[in-house]
Amino acid sequence: MSVDAVTFDLDGTLVDTAAEIAEAVNRTLADFGLAPRPLDEITHLIGHGLHPLMTRLLQRLQAEQPALVGQLLAAEVLPALDRHYAATVGTQARPYPGVPEALDVLLAEGVRLGCVTNKEGRHARRVLEVCGLAGRLELLIAGDTLPEKKPHASVLQQAAQRLGVVPGRLAHVGDSRTDIESACNAGAAAWAVPYGYNGGEPIEAAAPQRIFVGLAEVAAHVIDLRSAR
Template sequence: MTIRLVSFDLDGTLVDTAAEIAEAVHRAFDDVGIERRPQAEITNLIGRGTRELMLKLLARVMLEQPALSERVQADAVLERFEHHYAETAGCFGKPYPGCVATLERLRDQGVRLVCVTNKEQRHAERVLAVTRLDGYFSMLIGGDTLPVKKPHNGVLAHVLRHHGVSADEAAHVGDSSIDVESARNAGVRAWAVPHGYNAGVPIEDSNPDRLFPNLPAIADEVDAVLGPLPA
């Protein structure tokens, strides 16, 4: 077994973005006169991109308060969210403990690193830039970069093809069932960390190939496979 490429999800895997997404939602709702929702509710919708998050949240609000549909248009709320998330993206989010050291160790071992997220490309670029993680990745795939997004097998297949790496030489790391399914669909190792969102469901329930206690443990695993760096 060898590891030549590791792809990482972004939200809930590398960076805790829940607070900044919730803040943008709150500001958008304030703009149109919708009562703020609990952050936990918003966090549980993270995983399929911010547009889908907003549409699901708005559908829930309209179901609970039908009268709002007479004065609030979904497109207007989405526009306000986009405006506010352009300001908050990356500003409140914090890389998880050991994130930078893990990426540095993997890079030093010659492992290709890719970020594969369902967050829209423009937002993902900003989060990575503001948190200074962008320099570690040879490629960023957002939820709107390709015609398909996770868990479609075409996403990781595109990454493997671009880098000339076979599926048995790669692993995908995530915090959700979407990531586990993505890895399985592409035939790569399904690795997971427990500190993310996954709609509030324990990631163990998704049966990843490996569940690591933290990000540095992933670098430990790759070190064990590839051997120590030359002195």
């Protein structure tokens, strides 16, 4: 199979955003008189969206501190989280080592590139711009771009269409089960990196078709595939 286009997940694949997510979470907890949680704990909850992360953390807090039951209402906490995340997004995000260089290699090869994320579009654009990646990606499909989100088949099918390729010539690279399911559902290649956020689950458990150490290895593999056709 040759690859003519590659799409990437954002958080945990292209960029490390755990610190700013944790900052927003802990600012929210402080609003309700609660102590901050460690970065590692919050990082292991990342992978299914900001609201599910906070919901799981609230459940954990209420199990640890039964007196909190009934006091921490998602209807109050989640809007506060949204406000804090809007203030922290892009403040600590950093591209993973080798990411800009790998994208440049793929662009030089004529591969069309995009980002497909479930993050809200305004936040995704901010992160890409701050990290210097926006100009390297011709397409952004965010969580509010289409009627559906990953892992619905239509998301990567739409990405393939906008990049001018059939799904069978598209590879999607991500760090979570959601990404692997998205690619499989759409008929694209399901590739993964092992260093991101998958809700604490090893990415191997999601059965990606290939796992790459990093994006430099992804770029090298794409070039090998294209030279063999």
